[in-house]
Amino acid sequence: MIDLKAARADPDRVRPGIARKGGGEAFDELLAADERWRELVPQVDELRGRQKLKAKPTPEQVEELRTVKEDLRRLEQELSAAEAARDELLEKVPNPAHESVPDEASGDSEGEIAREVGELPQLDDPKEHLELGRFEMERGARLSGSRFGYIVGDTARLALALYRWALDRAVAAGFSPVIPPVLVREEAMYGTGFFPAERFEIYEVVDEGLYLTGTSEVALAGLHMGEILDRDQLPLRYTAFSTNFRREAGAAGRDTRGMFRVHQFNKVELFAYVLPEESWDEHERLLAIEESLAQELGLPYRVVNIEASELSAAAAKRYDLEAWFPSQQRYRELTSASNTTDYQSRRLGIRYRANNHTEFVHTLNGTAVTDRWALAVLENFQGEVPAVLQEFGAPPRIES
RNA sequence: GGAGGGGUGGCAGAGCGGUCGAAUGCGGCGGUCUCGAAAACCGUUUCGGGCCGUUAGGUCCGACGAGGGUUCAAAUCCCUCCCCCUCCGCCA
Numbered sequence: 108m109i110d111l112k113a114a115r116a117d118p119d120r121v122r123p124g125i126a127r128k129g130g131g132e133a134f135d136e137l138l139a140a141d142e143r144w145r146e147l148v149p150q151v152d153e154l155r156g157r158q159k160l161k162a163k164p165t166p167e168q169v170e171e172l173r174t175v176k177e178d179l180r181r182l183e184q185e186l187s188a189a190e191a192a193r194d195e196l197l198e199k200v201p202n203p204a205h206e207s208v209p210d211e212a213s214g215d216s217e218g219e220i221a222r223e224v225g226e227l228p229q230l231d232d233p234k235e236h237l238e239l240g241r242f243e244m245e246r247g248a249r250l251s252g253s254r255f256g257y258i259v260g261d262t263a264r265l266a267l268a269l270y271r272w273a274l275d276r277a278v279a280a281g282f283s284p285v286i287p288p289v290l291v292r293e294e295a296m297y298g299t300g301f302f303p304a305e306r307f308e309i310y311e312v313v314d315e316g317l318y319l320t321g322t323s324e325v326a327l328a329g330l331h332m333g334e335i336l337d338r339d340q341l342p343l344r345y346t347a348f349s350t351n352f353r354r355e356a357g358a359a360g361r362d363t364r365g366m367f368r369v370h371q372f373n374k375v376e377l378f379a380y381v382l383p384e385e386s387w388d389e390h391e392r393l394l395a396i397e398e399s400l401a402q403e404l405g406l407p408y409r410v411v412n413i414e415a416s417e418l419s420a421a422a423a424k425r426y427d428l429e430a431w432f433p434s435q436q437r438y439r440e441l442t443s444a445s446n447t448t449d450y451q452s453r454r455l456g457i458r459y460r461a462n463n464h465t466e467f468v469h470t471l472n473g474t475a476v477t478d479r480w481a482l483a484v485l486e487n488f489q490g491e492v493p494a495v496l497q498e499f500g501a502p503p504r505i506e507s
Numbered sequence: 508g509g510a511g512g513g514g515u516g517g518c519a520g521a522g523c524g525g526u527c528g529a530a531u532g533c534g535g536c537g538g539u540c541u542c543g544a545a546a547a548c549c550g551u552u553u554c555g556g557g558c559c560g561u562u563a564g565g566u567c568c569g570a571c572g573a574g575g576g577u578u579c580a581a582a583u584c585c586c587u588c589c590c591c592c593u594c595c596g597c598c599a
Contacts, residue, residue, distance in 0.1 A: 145558095148556075148557045149567085151568080151569095152557065152558090152569085153567085155569080158579085158580085173579080176579085335517060337517095460517075
């Protein structure tokens with residue numbers, strides 16, 4: 108959630124970044140709801156104050172207190188209604204976009220192209236991942252439905268090598284490895300901002316009241332929920348391996364071929380808790396790690412500074428790293444790195460102690476690798492495997 | 508699946524109708540001592556919100572898992588829900 112106090116104190120400063128993400132109206136409604144609530148607070152406080160007695164009252168006082176109590180009951184109902192209205196809007200208002208986030212992209216990207224790195228492979232007749240690796244899509248569909256597949260044989264070894272390699276690189280960069288739960292409570296989904304905005308994307312286990320995470324960001328942000336951290340514990344950096352589940356409800360008909368966009372995929376994630384003044388540096392750091400991974404494999408890629416309208420509720424800024432996919436003849440998303448500033452930490456109650464007060468930390472998340480990286484490796488090198496992945500157990504060439 | 512126990516401040520843990528925003532210990536912060544540090548000693552230290560104030564701060568209200576109820580008065584009594592733990596069974 109946003110900082111309501113700051114928004115109230117200086118709405119003109121806060122509003123633009125929210126409006127750019129399409130939350131202007133919700134923001135205005137929030138301020139109005141907040142004002143209604145603030146009108147009621149002193150009235151209720153005053154009545155409550157009159158109700159306070161230190162000792163046994165006289166009969167006359169008791170009579171008077173009865174009327175106070177009636178008035179109070181009515182006013183308190185109004186107050187709690189006003190508060191509920193305010194809180195509901197507070198859930199809806201997105202984290203403002205940072206100044207450096209562009210408004211509208213020209214061309215085929217969802218933002219401003221920061222740079223392109225690497226040479227595009229010159230291939231006469233590039234094979235697509237389905238021909239190069241072994242993905243059992245029809246059998247996957249028979250088992251689980253569309254957008255499910257098996258990764259088999261050498262291709263599975265390639266994928267496993269990618270996870271292990273990325274995890275090692277993340278650890279070398281100071282991130283602690285984690286294997287997190289993937290089923291979480293509703294609370295964690297709200298806390299990370301996936302609810303209410305992206306509820307339609309999330310699988311629910313109805314009988315248990317649990318939800319399957321679409322990213323380990325949820326579990327990693329939830330790792331310290333409700334905690335007050337010591338200032339010198341920060342930054343806290345984690346990298347997690349997990350399987351992720353997404354309904355892809357908004358993607359009907361899009362990327363239906365192969366393993367490119369499926370309901371279940373594996374990912375090595377990066378996550379950081381940092382001091383507020385350090386989060387923009389950390390954001391660049393996450394991007395730098397992602398780029399170094401793409402470079403180490405020799406994948407051609409570009410970096411996109413995602414435009415405001417495409418940002419999630421929680422993200423103040425996001426970079427995507429998009430790799431070239433020869434079979435599609437275009438760049439496609441491989442990773443993203445977001446600075447969610449204090450949006451998640453406010454909801455999850457993650458603070459740090461600074462002298463005599465507490466402050467919300469900033470949180471950031473980024474992708475190290477996903478299964479989609481295996482597709483990018485297959486297509487760009489047409490079945491040959493980069494040497495570094497062989498060190499992590501991948502075969503030199505994907506054959507079976 | 509069955510049976511119990513419990514949710515109180517940063518942590519541990521008392522309190523079980525008004526004197527309790529809450530003992531005590533640990534931790535934190537400030538100080539004394541010291542060349543410096545440790546120890547010891549002294550002091551201080553819950554959080555949120557409204558209003559006032561340039562600041563320092565002041566003032567009122569709320570919060571003892573959440574929500575209802577009883578009562579003039581609830582951390583304390585009653586109800587509902589949520590969560591955690593232990594034991595047994597089952598499965599790995």
